[in-house]
Amino acid sequence: MLGLELYETVEIGPLTVKKLALTLPGLTFPLDLSGGVPKFRHRRGELEHLTLSVELSTLARWAGRRMGSVFELHGRPPALFPVPGGLGVGLVGPGQALAFDLLWAPSGGDGRFVVARARGVGFEVPALAVALRVVGAVLGKLASPRGRSVRFIDVGRELGRILLPAVGARAPSADRVHFAGLVVAREHIEVALDSAATAPELAAEVTRAAELAELLREADERLGVGDIEAARRAYVTALEQAPRHPEIVRLVAEIDAKVRGRAEAALGLVVECLPATQAGLVGAELLAQVGDYSGARQAVEAAVSNEVFAPLAALSWLRLAELHPDVVVRVEALDRAVARAPGLPEPRWARFAARVERGDLERALSDAEHLEAVESGARARHDVCRRAARLLLDAGHVRDAGRLFERALRYLPDDATATAGLARALSAGGRADRALALFERAVELGEHSGRFDAEALIDLARLLADHAKDLPQAVARLRQVSAASERVVEARYLEGSYRARLGDRSGAALAFGRMREAIELGSPTARGLSAWLLEAAENSLGVDDDAPAAERHLAVALRLAPSDERIAQRYREVAALLADRRRPRR
Numbered sequence: 001m002l003g004l005e006l007y008e009t010v011e012i013g014p015l016t017v018k019k020l021a022l023t024l025p026g027l028t029f030p031l032d033l034s035g036g037v038p039k040f041r042h043r044r045g046e047l048e049h050l051t052l053s054v055e056l057s058t059l060a061r062w063a064g065r066r067m068g069s070v071f072e073l074h075g076r077p078p079a080l081f082p083v084p085g086g087l088g089v090g091l092v093g094p095g096q097a098l099a100f101d102l103l104w105a106p107s108g109g110d111g112r113f114v115v116a117r118a119r120g121v122g123f124e125v126p127a128l129a130v131a132l133r134v135v136g137a138v139l140g141k142l143a144s145p146r147g148r149s150v151r152f153i154d155v156g157r158e159l160g161r162i163l164l165p166a167v168g169a170r171a172p173s174a175d176r177v178h179f180a181g182l183v184v185a186r187e188h189i190e191v192a193l194d195s196a197a198t199a200p201e202l203a204a205e206v207t208r209a210a211e212l213a214e215l216l217r218e219a220d221e222r223l224g225v226g227d228i229e230a231a232r233r234a235y236v237t238a239l240e241q242a243p244r245h246p247e248i249v250r251l252v253a254e255i256d257a258k259v260r261g262r263a264e265a266a267l268g269l270v271v272e273c274l275p276a277t278q279a280g281l282v283g284a285e286l287l288a289q290v291g292d293y294s295g296a297r298q299a300v301e302a303a304v305s306n307e308v309f310a311p312l313a314a315l316s317w318l319r320l321a322e323l324h325p326d327v328v329v330r331v332e333a334l335d336r337a338v339a340r341a342p343g344l345p346e347p348r349w350a351r352f353a354a355r356v357e358r359g360d361l362e363r364a365l366s367d368a369e370h371l372e373a374v375e376s377g378a379r380a381r382h383d384v385c386r387r388a389a390r391l392l393l394d395a396g397h398v399r400d401a402g403r404l405f406e407r408a409l410r411y412l413p414d415d416a417t418a419t420a421g422l423a424r425a426l427s428a429g430g431r432a433d434r435a436l437a438l439f440e441r442a443v444e445l446g447e448h449s450g451r452f453d454a455e456a457l458i459d460l461a462r463l464l465a466d467h468a469k470d471l472p473q474a475v476a477r478l479r480q481v482s483a484a485s486e487r488v489v490e491a492r493y494l495e496g497s498y499r500a501r502l503g504d505r506s507g508a509a510l511a512f513g514r515m516r517e518a519i520e521l522g523s524p525t526a527r528g529l530s531a532w533l534l535e536a537a538e539n540s541l542g543v544d545d546d547a548p549a550a551e552r553h554l555a556v557a558l559r560l561a562p563s564d565e566r567i568a569q570r571y572r573e574v575a576a577l578l579a580d581r582r583r584p585r586r
Contacts, residue, residue, distance in 0.1 A: 002027055004045060004169060012162060014062040018190075019051040020163065022172040045172040047156045050193040056080045057187070063138045070137040071098070071130065079309060082184035085206040086113065090309035091134065095346055096122035097312040100131040102150075105202055105210045106179035109193065111152035116209040119281060119303075121315040125228065126254040132224035147220035149213045155179075156193045212247060228255055244273035254282040263289035277302055281316055288323040296323060297333075304340070314341035318350055330354065343374050352388065356395045364392075365400065382411035386418045393421065398428045416445035420456035427459070432467045439463060443477070454485035461494060471498045489518045493532045500539055509546070512536035516553055519560075533557035534567055537574070547578050 005021040022045035060077040067073065072093045079090035086103040100118040104111075115135060120127030128148070136145055143150045156174030164171050177193040181200035202210070213220070219234030232255045239248050249269055256266035267286045270276050276283045277298040284299035300320045304313035317337035321330040334354060337347035348367050355364035368388040375381050389404035402425035408418040423438035439460035446453040457477050464474040475498050481491035496511035516536065519529060537553035540546040554571040561567060 001025070002031065003048065004164075006163075010163060012159070014054050014059045016053045016055075017050070017159065017163065018053050019049060019192075020047075020159075021049040022047050022160075022164075042170060044170050046195075047160060047172045047174040047177050047193070048195045050156055050159065050177065051190065052159075052192075053188055053190045055188050059189075066138045066140070067134060068137055070133045071096075074311075081308060082186065083308075085203045086182060087184055087189065088308065089131075089134075090312065092311040092315075092344070093122075095315070096120070097309070097315045098123070098127060098130055098134070099307075099309040099312045100127070102135075103206045103209050104182035104191075104200075105149075105206050106200065107151075108178050108199075109154055109156055109174055111155050111179055111191075112210075113150045114206070114209045114213050115148040115150070116205075119307075119312065121281060121312060121319055124258060125226070126223065126251060126258075128220070128251065128254075129223045129226070129228075129231075132220065136224065145224075147213055147217035147224075149210070149217070212245075215242060216248070223251075231255070246274050249273050250279060250282055253279065253286060257282055257285045257289070281319070284316075284320065285323075288320075293324050293326070293329070296320060297329060300333075310341040311344050314338070314344050314347050318347045321350060321354075327354075327358075331358075342370070345371060345374065349387075353391060356391055356397070361392075361397060361400060368404065378411040382408045382415065382418070385411070386415070386421065389418075389421055389425070393425055393428070396428075398425050401425045402429065414445055416442045416449065416453055416456065419445060420453060420459065423456075424459060427463065432463060436460070436463050436468065443480075452480050452482060454481045454487045454491065457481050458487055458491055458494065461491075461498075465494075465498055471502050474498050475502075483518070489515055489522075489529065489532075492518060493536075496536065496539065505539065505542065508539050509536075509549070512539055512553070513549065516556055519556060530557040530561035530564055530567055533560070534570065537570065541574070547574055547581070550574050551578055 001023045003021060003023040006017065006019065010017045010020075024043050024045045026043075057077075060080050064073055064077040067078075071091050074092045074094060076092070079088075079092075081088045081090070083101050086101055088101050089099065091098045098118070098120040101116045102113040103116050105114050106112055115128070115131050118126075118128040118131040120130060123130055132145075132148065135150060139145070139150060143152050145151075154174060156177045157171070160174060161171045174193075176195040178195075178197045178199060180192045180194060180197045183190045216235065216238055219231050219238060222228075222231035222234055232252060235248050235252050235255075239245065239252070242248060249272075253266040253270050256262035256269075263286050267276060267290060270279050270283060270286065276287055277295055279286075279299065280303045281300065284296040284303065287293070287299055288296040297320060300316050304316050307313040307316075314337040317333045317340065321333040321337070324330050324333065331351075331354060334347060334351040337344075338351055341347065348371055352364050352367040352371070355361070355367065368384070371388070372381050372384045375384055385404050385408035389401045389408060392404065393401035402422060405418050405422035405425055409415065409422065412418065419438055420442035423435040423442060426432075426438065427435035439456055442453060442456040443460060446456065457480055461474040461477040464470045464477065475495055478491045478495040478498070481488055485491070492511050492515035496508040496515060499505075499508035499511055512535075516533065519533070533553045533556055537550040537557070540549040540553065551571070551574045554567060554574055557567045558564070558571050
């Protein structure tokens with residue numbers, strides 16, 4: 001027979017066509033071959049063999065670019081790794097990790113992948129829903145999704161249409177070729193279409209996954225588009241056809257675990273078909289919700305013991321640390337999380353905070369050094385040092401916080417936030433004069449960048465008032481705090497208090513009035529608001545005997561602290577005074 005074949009590899013997107021061979025049927029011999037390939041380009045050939053290959057690194061980069069907003073990657077492309085029967089996929093984002101398998105189950109000349117073993121941490125929806133969205137976003141119109149199955153229809157014919165007309169030959173027929181098994185190596189995947197190939201023998205796990213995909217097609221489609229309750233109803237209906245199926249039970253339980261008040265019912269459904277400690281991460285969540293923390297720990301340990309995607313295992317231990325009330329178990333879980341994924345920032349930050357809380361500063365600073373070393377670039381390392389310093393400062397470890405703020409300023413000397421943080425550390429350490437100069441520099445740097453740092457302005461005003469005894473300048477700094485700032489209430493209170501100390505009682509009344517308006521417009525959480533409002537009421541009574549304004553201050557204070565007897569008593573007194581003044585005189 002006479003045929004055509006490629007003499008070099010051809011790349012189509014992430015794919016590499018390594019071999020392509022077709023025959024030209026219906027020819028009579030002898031043949032005149034002097035015209036070369038152009039003489040036979042009008043004949044439709046029959047595809048005999050096609051070998052496709054893709055490098056995993058190339059595929060990962062290509063897939064990462066196509067995910068869009070479906071999944072926010074954590075600065076690295078997806079992880080692709082071989083699993084029995086197909087390809088494993090791992091994704092990690094800020095506080096989130098997802099892993100699932102793509103099992104190869106072809107049918108004739110159609111390729112088919114089945115999404116299986118979806119598991120994740122940090123999502124408000126089941127992990128399978130996120131996996132289906134990721135697969136849909138990556139493949140787009142290249143494949144035909146049906147629930148958790150993804151089918152590539154008539155691959156040989158489609159690739160023939162792309163390749164052969166471009167080199168001067170007619171697209172071949174591909175009716176005789178069939179897919180062989182998928183070969184997944186450490187660095188690449190390879191699959192062949194061949195006319196002599198027989199249907200590959202599928203492993204039992206792949207067959208079960210394909211059967212389950214057909215059973216749950218409608219439910220999975222509902223889940224993939226975000227209709228969670230409709231998907232749950234469809235899964236419950238599927239349980240009638242496949243009673244006590246562990247995978248379906250896990251999906252229903254994973255949906256119910258996200259809804260308040262369903263934990264007991266979901267746990268009861270799980271234990272009917274398998275032990276809750278063997279139900280994976282959803283079992284751990286349900287056990288923790290009902291108070292069985294020991295069982296939750298066992299469930300996490302069982303779930304991650306054979307987990308090959310390290311970030312998922314690490315975030316699972318981190319989740320256990322968030323759920324468990326025992327500090328010893330929390331610290332152990334954080335240690336195991338860091339051990340599984342040393343380069344993942346979330347577990348190490350959590351362990352840093354736990355060590356700072358326990359006073360284990362030497363080990364906490366070691367975690368901070370690791371976090372700094374993992375990052376690259378001045379900005380990223382500056383952010384790590386600044387964040388760690390702020391946590392140390394909030395915990396009262398002034399000296400170490402000051403050192404880390406100084407280290408942060410080595411990377412970015414003109415950062416206003418780090419400069420203000422160093423000033424706070426020095427102020428807490430008794431070096432008020434140096435802190436005052438640094439606060440002024442921090443405010444100046446903020447002005448140059450086009451924004452005022454409200455926190456730095458307030459701290460500078462406090463130092464001006466208490467250390468430098470310069471109340472007018474303190475008031476001027478407080479006036480620079482924007483009304484949109486989260487600390488506007490505190491700024492207006494300090495302004496009113498300092499004006500009152502200066503003898504500017506009318507200005508103090510205006511400042512206290514702005515403070516009350518800010519409280520009424522928002523939902524402030526600062527401490528001492530009721531005491532500030534009580535002081536404002538006393539100022540209103542002392543300036544011009546403004547009892548209505550005092551009553552308004554006290555009414556807001558009473559709403560914030562209804563059990564404060566002192567405020568209640570003062571409110572009754574002012575209300576009685578107002579009532580007496582409004583009573584008509586004879």
